Amino acid sequence: MSRSSPATAATERLSLHNVSVRFGGVQALDQVSLTVSDGEVVGLIGPNGAGKTTLFNVVCGIVRPTSGEVRLGGTPQRPVTHRLVRDGVARTLQGLGLFAGLTVRENVMAGLSSTVPGMAAAAIGAHRMLRHDREAARRAEDVLDELGVLDAADRRPGDLPYPVRKRVALARALVSEPALLLLDEPAGGLGAADIADLARTVRDLAATRGCAILLVEHHVDLVMSLCDRVAVLDFGRLIADGAPQEVRADPAVVDAYLGIEAPTAPRASGGAA
Amino acid sequence: MDHFLHLLSSGLARGAVFAVFALALVLIWRAARIVNFAQGAMAAATTYVAFAVTAATGNYWLGLAAAVLAGALLGLVVERGVMRHVARQSPLNSVIVALGVVMVLQAVLGIAFGNDYTPMRVPFSMEPLWVGGVPLLSPYDLYVIGAVAMLLLALGLLFTRTAVGLRMRAAAFAPETSRLLGVPVSRMLTLGWTLSAAVGAFAAVLVIPTELGLNPHATDTLFVYAFTVAIVGGLDSPVGAAVGGLVVGVLLSLVTGYLGSTLAPIAVLVLLVVVLLVRPAGIFSARQVRQA
Numbered sequence: 001m002s003r004s005s006p007a008t009a010a011t012e013r014l015s016l017h018n019v020s021v022r023f024g025g026v027q028a029l030d031q032v033s034l035t036v037s038d039g040e041v042v043g044l045i046g047p048n049g050a051g052k053t054t055l056f057n058v059v060c061g062i063v064r065p066t067s068g069e070v071r072l073g074g075t076p077q078r079p080v081t082h083r084l085v086r087d088g089v090a091r092t093l094q095g096l097g098l099f100a101g102l103t104v105r106e107n108v109m110a111g112l113s114s115t116v117p118g119m120a121a122a123a124i125g126a127h128r129m130l131r132h133d134r135e136a137a138r139r140a141e142d143v144l145d146e147l148g149v150l151d152a153a154d155r156r157p158g159d160l161p162y163p164v165r166k167r168v169a170l171a172r173a174l175v176s177e178p179a180l181l182l183l184d185e186p187a188g189g190l191g192a193a194d195i196a197d198l199a200r201t202v203r204d205l206a207a208t209r210g211c212a213i214l215l216v217e218h219h220v221d222l223v224m225s226l227c228d229r230v231a232v233l234d235f236g237r238l239i240a241d242g243a244p245q246e247v248r249a250d251p252a253v254v255d256a257y258l259g260i261e262a263p264t265a266p267r268a269s270g271g272a273a
Numbered sequence: 274m275d276h277f278l279h280l281l282s283s284g285l286a287r288g289a290v291f292a293v294f295a296l297a298l299v300l301i302w303r304a305a306r307i308v309n310f311a312q313g314a315m316a317a318a319t320t321y322v323a324f325a326v327t328a329a330t331g332n333y334w335l336g337l338a339a340a341v342l343a344g345a346l347l348g349l350v351v352e353r354g355v356m357r358h359v360a361r362q363s364p365l366n367s368v369i370v371a372l373g374v375v376m377v378l379q380a381v382l383g384i385a386f387g388n389d390y391t392p393m394r395v396p397f398s399m400e401p402l403w404v405g406g407v408p409l410l411s412p413y414d415l416y417v418i419g420a421v422a423m424l425l426l427a428l429g430l431l432f433t434r435t436a437v438g439l440r441m442r443a444a445a446f447a448p449e450t451s452r453l454l455g456v457p458v459s460r461m462l463t464l465g466w467t468l469s470a471a472v473g474a475f476a477a478v479l480v481i482p483t484e485l486g487l488n489p490h491a492t493d494t495l496f497v498y499a500f501t502v503a504i505v506g507g508l509d510s511p512v513g514a515a516v517g518g519l520v521v522g523v524l525l526s527l528v529t530g531y532l533g534s535t536l537a538p539i540a541v542l543v544l545l546v547v548v549l550l551v552r553p554a555g556i557f558s559a560r561q562v563r564q565a
Contacts, residue, residue, distance in 0.1 A: 060453060062449075081452040081453060082451075082452045082453075082455055082456060082457050082458065083455070084453065084455065085453075085454060085455035086455060091453055093450065093453070097447060097449075097450035097453075099442070099443055099446045099447055099450070100446065101442065101446050102439070102442060102443065102446070106439055106442075109436075109439055110439060110440070110443045110451070110454050110456070111454050111455075112436075112455075113436070113439075113440050113443070113451070113454050113455040113456045114454075114455030132436060133434065133435060133436055136436065172454065176455070
């Protein structure tokens with residue numbers, strides 16, 4: 001199976017057990033079970049509308065599963081969106097979702113919102129809060145520096161080219177040092193050089209920090225080369241979950257999704273645009 | 274010229290209060306996308322608290338502090354108890370509910386304290402100081418300007434230099450994304466109301482003594498002027514509120530001085546109409562417009 005699972009060491013960071021989501025008559029997720037362990041990079045692929053974003057939204061507490069269970073770090077959770085960061089989960093958004101009115105530094109600092117001392121503590125000691133703010137600014141700058149965009153710290157996202165904004169969004173997710181990172185199309189809109197940088201960053205996060213990473217991506221070559229495991233969703237069902245080579249060769253996957261990449265597959269018509 | 278200087282300086286003093294009251298509107302607008310039409314009545318209620326505490330203790334400053342605290346509390350109650358439960362399909366809903374809050378507050382105040390104007394005492398003289406033969410600002414005007422400047426500075430620091438301010442701005446810009454980043458958005462909303470109502474209470478305590486005195490309707494014109502200021506400056510822009518306040522204050526003062534006091538409110542409404550026709554998003558909202 002996965003090359004990175006000596007079952008003794010890797011702890012299960014995220015696991016979904018038979019998660020189903022139904023929106024009216026649409027079965028967005030159907031009995032999906034999936035795990036991501038510490039230090040593991042898992043790619044989630046599938047045609048548009050397969051349920052990838054819904055799965056992210058379930059983990060983030062934005063969508064409540066109709067049935068099934070979500071576990072974080074082994075404990076069953078009913079995820080609450082604004083507590084995610086405190087629970088060690090960070091997510092980037094497909095549309096980036098940067099705050100247009102805040103500077104890049106402030107955008108990244110907003111990723112530390114969960115670590116802010118409570119209101120009562122703030123009232124007692126303003127100095128504690130100011131110290132926190134200095135610390136937050138420093139951490140934000142460290143992450144921006146790591147991703148090579150520190151010189152943009154005082155600019156606003158709207159003034160920056162797309163690849164830089166993309167790195168800022170990643171910095172905002174990384175600044176809280178999450179144990180589980182959810183990346184929604186991290187390579188979308190990037191050129192080859194930026195994609196290579198992204199792959200290096202992601203691999204590094206998993207290898208050195210032991211971060212568990214789940215990424216949704218349409219860039220199949222990146223997914224296959226970067227991920228330890230690839231899971232494939234189709235019409236809300238998990239049709240494959242395994243090492244990249246296995247998944248790439250899986251006829252069901254070729255049929256449902258990869259067919260569009262491989263002109264040899266005769267029945268590839270349904271999937272993505 | 275002397276007359277002009279006098280009008281200009283007293284206009285700035287009045288404008289400073291308009292600026293603060295408008296800022297209270299901006300705070301709620303930014304947090305909740307609601308124009309709080311109840312702000313005037315809420316501030317009248319808290320000024321009664323100031324009056325009662327000052328009367329009981331003989332101390333103006335305790336009264337002021339009590340009004341600000343009462344404002345914070347009232348903001349909390351109105352948000353948690355009323356506005357939070359308003360259906361958000363139409364912006365009109367919250368306007369109508371806010372007007373309901375106005376009626377309830379003004380009726381209760383009228384029943385409890387009567388509708389007569391009660392003069393309020395202040396710790397500084399309202400006689401203008403003469404500088405080089407020109408009557409300029411009174412000590413009370415100076416106090417108002419100083420207090421407003423300190424408040425603006427404190428709010429500016431709160432929003433740009435503290436984590437809470439950053440979270441409030443983030444929650445206002447993009448609530449869904451903010452939630453994902455760990456911002457308790459609904460608490461930030463409550464905090465916005467609390468802060469706004471406290472700021473409104475502060476402004477009312479400053480301005481009511483300079484007018485006819487305390488009455489359940491004492492803040493009605495203040496609200497209309499502040500609303501104009503907020504529209505002129507752009508509902509999204511705290512800086513716009515501050516500058517707009519000074520502009521409207523000076524405009525009122527000049528029109529009153531040269532054309533008569535009956536024309537002053539009309540001049541303000543003309544300004545409101547002109548801004549709405551020419552630049553409906555407000556003078557200071559250029560960046561928001563470009564980004565949209």
